[in-house]
Amino acid sequence: xxxxxxxxxxxxxxxxxxxxxxxxxxxxxxxxxxxxxxxxxxxxxxxxxxxxxxxxxxxxxxxxxxxxxxxxxxxxxxxxxxxxxxxxxxxxxxxxxxxxxxxxxxxxxxxxxxxxxxxxxxxxxxxxxxxxxxxxxxxxxxxxxxxxxxxxxxxxxxxxxxxxxxxxxxxxxxxxxxxxxxxxxxxxxxxxxxxxxxxxxxxxxxxxxxxxxxxxxxxxxxxxxxxxxxxxxxxxxxxxxxxxxxxxxxxxxxxxxxxx
Amino acid sequence: xxxxxxxxxxxxxxxxxxxxxxxxxxxxxxxxxxxxxxxxxxxxxxxxxxxxxxxxxxxxxxxxxxxxxxxxxxxxxxxxxxxxxxxxxxxxxxxxxxxxxxxxxxxxxxxxxxxxxxxxxxxxxxxxxxxxxxxxxxxxxxxxxxxxxxxxxxxxxxxxxxxxxxxxxxxxxxxxxxxxxxxxxxxxxxxxxxxxxxxxxxxxxxxxxxxxxxxxxxxxxxxxxxxxxxxxxxxxxxxxxxxxxxxxxxxxxxxxxxxx
DNA sequence: CCTTTTCTGCGAACGGCGTATGCAGTATCT
DNA sequence: AGATACTGCATACGCCGTTCGCAGAAAAGG
Numbered sequence: 051x052x053x054x055x056x057x058x059x060x061x062x063x064x065x066x067x068x069x070x071x072x073x074x075x076x077x078x079x080x081x082x083x084x085x086x087x088x089x090x091x092x093x094x095x096x097x098x099x100x101x102x103x104x105x106x107x108x109x110x111x112x113x114x115x116x117x118x119x120x121x122x123x124x125x126x127x128x129x130x131x132x133x134x135x136x137x138x139x140x141x142x143x144x145x146x147x148x149x150x151x152x153x154x155x156x157x158x159x160x161x162x163x164x165x166x167x168x169x170x171x172x173x174x175x176x177x178x179x180x181x182x183x184x185x186x187x188x189x190x191x192x193x194x195x196x197x198x199x200x201x202x203x204x205x206x207x208x209x210x211x212x213x214x215x216x217x218x219x220x221x222x223x224x225x226x227x228x229x230x231x232x233x234x235x236x237x238x239x240x241x242x243x244x245x246x247x248x249x250x251x252x253x254x255x256x257x258x259x260x261x262x263x264x265x266x267x268x269x270x271x272x273x274x275x276x277x278x279x280x281x282x283x284x285x286x287x288x289x290x291x292x293x294x295x296x297x298x299x300x301x302x303x304x305x306x307x308x309x310x
Numbered sequence: 311x312x313x314x315x316x317x318x319x320x321x322x323x324x325x326x327x328x329x330x331x332x333x334x335x336x337x338x339x340x341x342x343x344x345x346x347x348x349x350x351x352x353x354x355x356x357x358x359x360x361x362x363x364x365x366x367x368x369x370x371x372x373x374x375x376x377x378x379x380x381x382x383x384x385x386x387x388x389x390x391x392x393x394x395x396x397x398x399x400x401x402x403x404x405x406x407x408x409x410x411x412x413x414x415x416x417x418x419x420x421x422x423x424x425x426x427x428x429x430x431x432x433x434x435x436x437x438x439x440x441x442x443x444x445x446x447x448x449x450x451x452x453x454x455x456x457x458x459x460x461x462x463x464x465x466x467x468x469x470x471x472x473x474x475x476x477x478x479x480x481x482x483x484x485x486x487x488x489x490x491x492x493x494x495x496x497x498x499x500x501x502x503x504x505x506x507x508x509x510x511x512x513x514x515x516x517x518x519x520x521x522x523x524x525x526x527x528x529x530x531x532x533x534x535x536x537x538x539x540x541x542x543x544x545x546x547x548x549x550x551x552x553x554x555x556x557x558x559x560x561x562x563x564x565x566x567x568x569x570x
Numbered sequence: 571c572c573t574t575t576t577c578t579g580c581g582a583a584c585g586g587c588g589t590a591t592g593c594a595g596t597a598t599c600t
Numbered sequence: 601a602g603a604t605a606c607t608g609c610a611t612a613c614g615c616c617g618t619t620c621g622c623a624g625a626a627a628a629g630g
Contacts, residue, residue: 060497069577070625097617107580109618118617169429179501179510186509196513204476205469205532212468216461237320241439249446250439253456272465272540279539280532329606330596357588367609369589378588 059120060175072113074104079114080124084161087125092163095121122167127175129161135184144277146188150181151210151273158214165215194281202280209276213269319380320435332373334364339374340384344421347385352423355381382427387435389421395444404537406448410441411470411533418474425475454541462540469536473529 056062064076082103087095097118098108115121133153138146158164172178182203189199242251316322324336342363347355357378358368375381393413398406418424432438442463449459502511 058497061500066577068575068627070579070627072578096615098615109581110579112618113578166430170426174498176501179498179507183507183510186513190509200513201476201532205472205536208468208472209465212465216464237318238434238439240321241436247439247443249450250443253446253460272461275539276465276536279535326606328598328604330598330608332607356586358586369610370608372589373607 059116059123064114073106074114076114076124077128079104079111079121080128083121083125084128087163087167088161092166095125095163097121119171123171123173123175126164126167126171126173127177129157129164130175130177130181132157132160133177133181135180138184138188143188143192143281144274147185147206147277148270148273150185150188151206152270154207154210155214155217155269158211159218162218165211165218168211189281192281198281202277205280206273206277209273213272217269319376319383324374333366334374336374336384337388339364339371339381340388343381343385344388347423347427348421352426355385355423357381379431383431383433383435386424386427386431386433387437389417389424390435390437390441392417392420393437393441395440398444398448403448403452403541404534407445407466407537408530408533410445410448411466412530414467414470415474415477415529418471419478422478425471425478428471449541452541458541462537465540466533466537469533473532477529 065072079100083095083100086099086103097111100121101108101111111121115124133150137149141149174182185203186196186199189202192199194202238250239254241247242254325332339360343355343360346359346363357371360381361368361371371381375384393410397409401409434442445463446456446459449462452459454462498510499514501507502514
């Protein structure tokens with residue numbers, strides 16, 4: 051006849067109060083996991099590894115965490131705490147959301163494992179709630195339904211993660227060409243040259259851009275367009291769109307391509 | 311002194327020719343894995359389980375596949391083959407891309423595990439290449455760089471997966487309320503009511519929409535806005551945006567919210 | 571104060587997983 | 601025909617997430 055023991059870790063108090071003083075707390079455990087993930091990647095974050103990194107027994111983490119997934123939730127929420135909201139609240143809503151997106155991207159770049167960790171789950175830890183609150187505050191004066199606002203924020207985060215993932219891959223490629231990327235380029239060119247894929251072939255003929263410094267503005271430009279497209283009251287339906295921007299030049303300036 | 315044995319499964323021929331006739335082929339193995347995933351979810355797809363489902367030895371799949379990841383790649387590419395390109399090629403580029411997005415969504419809905427499987431990896435199997443080719447073909451006459459086209463396609467896919475994930479969650483919630491969702495709602499309302507989160511609190515006061523039938527048009531409406539925002543030559547920069555849609559009504563019609 | 575209760579860290583153990591390897595047999599090539 | 605290079609199969613290794621029972625320590629009850 052044990053009590054239900056809430057399903058979410060955020061609803062469970064960290065200490066029940068009765069027993070002896072625990073050696074660690076959730077923050078220290080999350081920090082240890084983050085350090086391990088930053089160094090050796092996400093798969094290195096095992097219960098045993100984090101435990102011995104803390105100098106504890108192999109299975110002693112289960113006194114603080116019910117499952118490995120909860121450990122990852124703690125880690126994700128802790129790095130979300132790196133976001134600062136100091137510069138917010140006094141600008142256009144678009145500026146505020148872009149500032150949030152920039153900070154989110156910085157967190158992703160500082161902890162590359164976060165891209166994989168948040169790919170499936172979206173834990174609503176305290177820091178994530180704070181983030182959501184500030185994002186909603188930035189959109190407070192906008193005349194759209196709360197539903198649309200939440201959806202726009204979700205899509206914004208998805209786009210940020212997508213763009214950042216591409217950037218991370220590009221950075222990694224700059225140091226050492228990963229095996230899979232080489233194999234993928236091999237395969238793509240081989241398939242494209244084998245025929246039956248004319249557009250892919252023409253898209254693959256080109257060079258990567260020499261100047262990387264424009265990627266910063268590209269990030270903001272895409273986000274701006276997506277956000278204005280989602281949250282602007284002007285209704286640009288598909289019907290009014292038809293026949294506007296039609297064929298003008300057939301693939302004028304092929305610059306560069308790569309597989310994401 | 312063995313040959314390098316290409317790193318990608320798509321570069322490796324299915325049969326080397328010399329030995330006896332194999333009992334299965336990649337398609338049959340992928341189909342078995344898909345059947346298992348459709349029934350019991352992605353974690354049920356283990357090397358042993360798929361092997362015994364085929365009536366083979368526990369580790370016999372390694373004659374066809376180098377690793378479990380490659381098995382997942384086979385499965386992903388096979389379900390990508392369910393996409394039909396018959397209705398394409400004779401409309402506006404936006405219509406073509408929306409048709410592709412709709413089919414992509416159908417595949418996600420038919421195989422819910424695909425959302426998790428493609429969350430981290432983006433394998434470029436033959437069917438994925440075909441998809442990319444058709445998407446590029448739809449954008450052939452557009453006057454933007456190939457880089458922008460590829461990025462737009464990537465972002466489109468990300469948005470489709472995000473929207474579909476939300477829809478899958480919503481459908482599952484209709485049947486049986488999952489534990490985590492209940493716990494999450496519990497936590498969110500608790501936090502919002504505890505103060506310090508006024509915007510979240512106001513966003514949480516409301517009801518879910520009674521009419522679900524508008525979700526179809528919502529899907530297309532969001533995609534349309536994102537795509538036109540990304541691919542329209544008209545340059546709507548952040549600077550020209552400032553001060554346009556400013557405060558008019560403070561959160562007029564709160565409809566509904568939920569955590570994604 | 572002492573007892574009782576409830577927590578703590580710890581180590582061993584279980585079942586399952588991905589994967590490597592050695593074996594005996596069979597289809598193809600020279 | 602003989603050599604070669606593959607086939608299916610079973611066993612085994614190491615690691616993982618997780619469970620459980622133990623001895624001890626801090627708080628609650630009298």
